[in-house]
Each structure stands twice: as C-alpha cells, then as structure tokens.
Amino acid sequence: MQVTVIENVMKLNDEIAAMNRAKLSGAGIFTVDLIGAPGSGKTALLEATLPRLTQRKQRCAVIVGDLATQRDADRMAKFCPQVVQINTGKGCHLEANHVHQGLERLDLAAIDVLFIENVGNLICPVGFDLGQDVKVGVFSISGGDDKAAKHPHLVVAAGLLLLTKTDLLPHCPFDMDLFRADIARLNPTVNLLRLSPRTGEGLDAWIDFLLAPRAAK
Amino acid sequence: MQVTVIENVMKLNDEIAAMNRAKLSGAGIFTVDLIGAPGSGKTALLEATLPRLTQRKQRCAVIVGDLATQRDADRMAKFCPQVVQINTGKGCHLEANHVHQGLERLDLAAIDVLFIENVGNLICPVGFDLGQDVKVGVFSISGGDDKAAKHPHLVVAAGLLLLTKTDLLPHCPFDMDLFRADIARLNPTVNLLRLSPRTGEGLDAWIDFLLAPRAAK
Numbered sequence: 001m002q003v004t005v006i007e008n009v010m011k012l013n014d015e016i017a018a019m020n021r022a023k024l025s026g027a028g029i030f031t032v033d034l035i036g037a038p039g040s041g042k043t044a045l046l047e048a049t050l051p052r053l054t055q056r057k058q059r060c061a062v063i064v065g066d067l068a069t070q071r072d073a074d075r076m077a078k079f080c081p082q083v084v085q086i087n088t089g090k091g092c093h094l095e096a097n098h099v100h101q102g103l104e105r106l107d108l109a110a111i112d113v114l115f116i117e118n119v120g121n122l123i124c125p126v127g128f129d130l131g132q133d134v135k136v137g138v139f140s141i142s143g144g145d146d147k148a149a150k151h152p153h154l155v156v157a158a159g160l161l162l163l164t165k166t167d168l169l170p171h172c173p174f175d176m177d178l179f180r181a182d183i184a185r186l187n188p189t190v191n192l193l194r195l196s197p198r199t200g201e202g203l204d205a206w207i208d209f210l211l212a213p214r215a216a217k
Numbered sequence: 218m219q220v221t222v223i224e225n226v227m228k229l230n231d232e233i234a235a236m237n238r239a240k241l242s243g244a245g246i247f248t249v250d251l252i253g254a255p256g257s258g259k260t261a262l263l264e265a266t267l268p269r270l271t272q273r274k275q276r277c278a279v280i281v282g283d284l285a286t287q288r289d290a291d292r293m294a295k296f297c298p299q300v301v302q303i304n305t306g307k308g309c310h311l312e313a314n315h316v317h318q319g320l321e322r323l324d325l326a327a328i329d330v331l332f333i334e335n336v337g338n339l340i341c342p343v344g345f346d347l348g349q350d351v352k353v354g355v356f357s358i359s360g361g362d363d364k365a366a367k368h369p370h371l372v373v374a375a376g377l378l379l380l381t382k383t384d385l386l387p388h389c390p391f392d393m394d395l396f397r398a399d400i401a402r403l404n405p406t407v408n409l410l411r412l413s414p415r416t417g418e419g420l421d422a423w424i425d426f427l428l429a430p431r432a433a434k
Contacts, residue, residue: 037254037255037256037337038254038339038360038361038364038367038368039254039256039257039357039359039360039361039364040256066367067340067367067368067369067370068366068367068368068369069363069366069367071363071366071367090340090344090370092309092338092340092341119340120254120339120367121309121338121339121340122255122337122338123284123307123309123336123338123341124309124340124341127307140256140359142256142357142359142360142382142385142389143255143256143359144255144256146286146288147255147256149285149286149288150255150283150284150285150286150288150337151255151284151285152284152285153284153307165359167388168359168385168388168389171384171385171388172359172385
C-alpha cells in the first residue's frame with residue numbers, strides 16, 4: 001500500500017511540474033533549481049548573481065524554500081524585486097505544488113530568469129521535478145571532497161555542478177582530483193564550475209551559463 | 218490514506234526503537250545519535266573522539282549511515298574495531314530498523330559508547346527515534362550563523378548542540394551572538410559546545426559529556 005501511495009504522490013508531482021514547465025516556458029523564463037547542502041552557499045551565490053544579471057538587463061525572480069524563517073528572502077529582496085519565501089515546516093524539499101503556488105505570486109511577464117533555491121538538503125530535492133529547465137547541484141570546499149561520491153543521485157541528475165567557497169581552499173583539506181574523479185565516474189558529461197562570491201572566481205562563467213539559453217534565441 | 222500509512226510507519230519505527238533502547242541500555246551502552254548537515258564535520262569529530270575515548274578505557278563502536286560509499290566506515294575503522302556502514306540508497310535518514318540490523322553485527326558486550334552517525338541531513342533524521350540516549354545536533358562555522366533558526370526541530374530535539382570548525386572563524390562571516398540567540402529562543406536549556414578537531418578546541422568538554430553517564434554510575 002505504501003508503494004502505491006508514494007507512486008501516486010510522485011505522479012501528481014510530475015503532473016503539476018509539467019504544468020509549471022508549460023507556464024514558465026510559455027513566458028520565456030529560464031528556470032534553475034538550485035540544490036545544495038545547508039550552508040553550501042546557495043544564497044550567497046544568488047546575492048552575487050542577481051546584480052550581475054540585472055546589469056546584463058535580465059529580470060530575475062527567486063522562489064526560496066526553507067523549513068522556517070524569512071531570512072533568505074530578506075537577503076535577496078535587496079537585489080531582486082520578486083522574491084517568494086516558502087516555509088515547508090518539516091518538509092525537507094520543495095515539491096511542484098510549492099512552485100505552482102509561488103508562480104501565482106509572481107509577475108511572470110516581468111521575469112527572464114527564475115531561481116528556485118531549494119531547501120538545504122543534498123538528498124530529497126533530487127527526486128522531485130519542479131518544472132525547472134535545469135537542476136544545478138551545489139557543493140562547497142568546506143563540505144569536503146567526498147560529497148559527490150556520497151550523493152550520486154544529485155550528480156547524475158544535475159545539468160551543472162558548482163563547487164563554491166573556493167576562497168576556503170587554503171584553510172580546508174580538499175582533494176580536488178578525487179572530487180573531480182568521483183564526478184567524472186558518475187556523470188561524465190556534466191560540467192563543474194569552481195566559484196567564490198567572495199573573490200569573484202567563476203562568476204563570469206556562471207553568468208554565461210545563465211545567459212546561454214537567451215543568447216541562443 | 219497517506220496520513221494513516223505515515224502514522225503506521227512511525228509507530229513501527231518507535232516500536233523497533235524501543236527494542237533497540239532496551240537492548241542497548243541492558244548492555245550498559247551510552248548511545249549518541251549525531252545529526253548534522255553533509256560536511257558539518259561529523260566524521261572528523263569522531264576521528265578525534267575515538268582515540269581519546271580509547272585512552273580513557275572506553276570501548277567504542279560506530280554505526281554510520283550514508284546514501285552510498287564505505288568511506289566514512291573506512292576512515293573510522295582505523296580508530297575503532299567495531300564499525301558498521303549502512304548504505305541507505307536514496308534514503309535520507311536512518312530508521313530504527315537500520316540500527317536494529319546494525320546492532321546484530323556488533324558485539325554489544327564489548328561496547329561502552331555507541332555513536333550513530335546519521336545520514337548528512339539537518340531535517341529528516343530528527344523525526345526518527347533510533348533508540349539513542351541523546352540526539353546531538355552538529356552545526357559548523359562554514360555552514361553559516363542562520364542554520365539553527367532554519368532548523369528549529371533539530372534544536373528543540375537535541376540534548377546537546379555542537380558548533381564545529383571553529384578554526385574557520387577568521388575566514389568565514391559568522392555572527393556568534395545571533396547564532397546563540399536563535400538557539401536560546403528555541404531551546405533555552407540546551408548546551409552549545411564550540412569545537413575544532415583541528416585545533417583541539419572543545420574536545421575535553423565533549424569527552425566529559427560522553428563520560429558523564431558512566432561516571433555517574
């Protein structure tokens with residue numbers, strides 16, 4: 001019985017995700033689902049990303065998920081007029097239905113790039129389609145060089161992987177060759193970007209990735 | 218229907234947890250469930266803890282949960298004769314049944330302190346009783362000062378909170394007063410230990426905490 005219930009939940013999620021995708025794609029919005037551990041630097045990355053995209057005439061919006069607090073939304077509202085915070089209570093991931101509700105609170109005609117900052121969790125968000133164009137997996141130097149190998153489902157599902165907080169490399173043990181080898185074994189075609197909002201490393205390449213779909217039109 | 222299924226799952230978990238607790242307590246074992254984000258430093262902390270407890274004539278064992286890989290078990294096997302790695306696949310937390318299976322692979326008569334290193338996740342492990350004596354919540358400096366406020370259920374459920382990687386304080390923005398105030402608001406009685414396996418900060422207090430139940434006997 002439990003299996004049937006879970007199958008039904010996932011089927012309903014996929015149906016709502018398809019509706020989200022149709023809506024977003026119809027509005028010409030490029031949508032990124034950011035998945036990373038708590039403290040991997042997702043919000044700090046968006047704080048650095050939003051003004052750069054604004055400078056490039058891209059209108060951004062953010063849907064951000066957390067169990068509790070409005071803190072991430074408050075941080076990002078300084079850089080972006082359209083931010084929706086979703087508090088999941090005990091829920092460990094965003095589902096398509098959360099995004100569906102979020103979209104109703106956004107002016108889609110005034111958005112070019114939508115970021116969905118998922119609940120800080122390397123596991124549960126991977127299995128839920130939200131209607132995004134791409135899932136981006138966020139690892140960090142301080143999180144350790146074993147995290148790709150320990151989270152193979154995210155590495156496989158990701159269209160791009162980020163390695164943030166490279167400014168901490170001198171202060172944290174981190175075997176870059178091991179980390180890269182684990183990723184290459186799990187997903188030979190995915191790109192890995194090294195990033196640091198504090199030093200600026202990698203931000204140009206990240207912005208280029210976000211602009212590519214629009215540039216191609 | 219879904220609610221009934223979830224209630225049944227939790228009821229079964231609690232029954233198995235009670236069996237684990239009776240078994241562990243009958244064998245005079247102090248059991249710690251370590252819950253923290255991926256990369257918060259749980260394994261590094263255990264690598265520093267195990268030899269110190271051995272020196273104090275405590276016989277240790279570890280049950281460690283991860284989606285994939287044997288890496289944590291391999292790291293800890295250098296310091297501890299009894300280590301069981303449990304791979305949960307896509308499972309985002311340990312359940313009482315995992316620990317029940319783990320206990321069958323351990324010689325309980327040769328254990329004083331059992332560590333259960335939960336799957337790296339600040340959310341889902343909180344709700345599952347494993348039969349432990351205490352849940353210990355692990356936060357880190359590099360994880361950011363907002364993580365207690367964002368994970369209130371863990372702060373409330375924890376019998377002790379650890380703040381690891383204090384050696385990174387000079388290199389990471391972290392408002393200690395804010396972090397402490399969030400904890401005090403959510404759980405006024407819980408202690409917070411500042412720790413760094415790299416510098417040794419806080420390790421004596423942590424070892425004292427682990428020895429206290431035995432010292433009291």
